[in-house]
Amino acid sequence: MIEQFLKPASVDEAIRLKSQYKDEAVFMAGGSKLNATPTRTDKKVAISLAGLGLNEIKEQGGQLHIGATVSLQQLIDDPRTPPALREAAGFIYSRNVRNQATLGGEMCARQEEAVLLPVLLAMEARVVFADGQVSELESFLDGVRNSSASLVIGVILPEPDRPCATRKIARSAAGLTVLSAAVALNGEVQRIAIEGVVPRAVRLREVEKKGLAEVPLELAVSEAVAPRDDVRGSVAYKRYIAGVVVADLLADLLADRQQMTKEK
Numbered sequence: 001m002i003e004q005f006l007k008p009a010s011v012d013e014a015i016r017l018k019s020q021y022k023d024e025a026v027f028m029a030g031g032s033k034l035n036a037t038p039t040r041t042d043k044k045v046a047i048s049l050a051g052l053g054l055n056e057i058k059e060q061g062g063q064l065h066i067g068a069t070v071s072l073q074q075l076i077d078d079p080r081t082p083p084a085l086r087e088a089a090g091f092i093y094s095r096n097v098r099n100q101a102t103l104g105g106e107m108c109a110r111q112e113e114a115v116l117l118p119v120l121l122a123m124e125a126r127v128v129f130a131d132g133q134v135s136e137l138e139s140f141l142d143g144v145r146n147s148s149a150s151l152v153i154g155v156i157l158p159e160p161d162r163p164c165a166t167r168k169i170a171r172s173a174a175g176l177t178v179l180s181a182a183v184a185l186n187g188e189v190q191r192i193a194i195e196g197v198v199p200r201a202v203r204l205r206e207v208e209k210k211g212l213a214e215v216p217l218e219l220a221v222s223e224a225v226a227p228r229d230d231v232r233g234s235v236a237y238k239r240y241i242a243g244v245v246v247a248d249l250l251a252d253l254l255a256d257r258q259q260m261t262k263e264k
């Protein structure tokens, strides 16, 4: 149970406190995960990230820099947020949770359901650490950096205007998510990312390389995922729906592109 709630006023102070309390302390962003059953923390010291000034979104040199404590609702409300990322934030059905939960928390919580990660992966987001190092989101999720020790200060979207589309499949808005997926186009090259039907959110790099569309893409995605049979659906259903969703997202992006070319 949390017994001490520390409120550092700078990133340096937060790091100093973490090295002082080490494993006894945890960084707390919105606290939606750390305060909720069954993921409630057993640490005694919480180091709040609320006063670190990491709640801004900035455009710099054509890139979008999003602070780690930007809330999911702030992402929805900011006109600079790419439409697919805004849509993904809206997949979290409760405005109360969106007000509380942060982008940094969404990436660091290592949760089974992480509906924003496919968009961030498809847009090739980079994670910025307090020590100034920058890592591809995918390597961060691979566990190259340990989130309980490293303070994430923000995310960079190198090409915020990259066309990207996302979709979530669930029985209901508040129900368990079967999967969420995102497809982005970097010129002619596809970026495909998925969660829910794989152990953690990933890019489907082998499928991307094949440059497929329609039914061949559906089949390749169905084979590439590794779903489990559970209350959300059977393995066969999950493989099928993963393929259909990804192929549909690509079709939508290509149709939008065709429409824009016609209008020019």
Ligand SMILES: Cc1cc2nc3c(=O)[nH]c(=O)nc-3n(C[C@H](O)[C@H](O)[C@H](O)COP(=O)(O)OP(=O)(O)OC[C@H]3O[C@@H](n4cnc5c(N)ncnc54)[C@H](O)[C@@H]3O)c2cc1C
Residues within 6 Å of the ligand: 026, 027, 028, 029, 030, 031, 032, 033, 034, 035, 036, 049, 068, 069, 091, 092, 093, 094, 097, 100, 101, 102, 103, 104, 105, 106, 107, 108, 109, 111, 113, 114, 115, 116, 147, 148, 150, 151, 152, 153
């Ligand atoms: C009622 C409820 C409903 C939810 N529904 C959904 C849903 O439908 N879909 C979905 O995907 N998620 C859902 N969530 C999960 C929630 O969106 C995520 O848990 C949230 O994004 C975590 O953000 P946070 O800022 O609250 O993290 P916190 O709880 O503060 O932290 C989570 C973890 O990340 C670490 N951390 C946070 N920020 C940083 C940082 N900057 N640097 C290093 N480590 C950090 C913390 O130390 C902790 O280990 C739900 C949660 C609740 C409570």
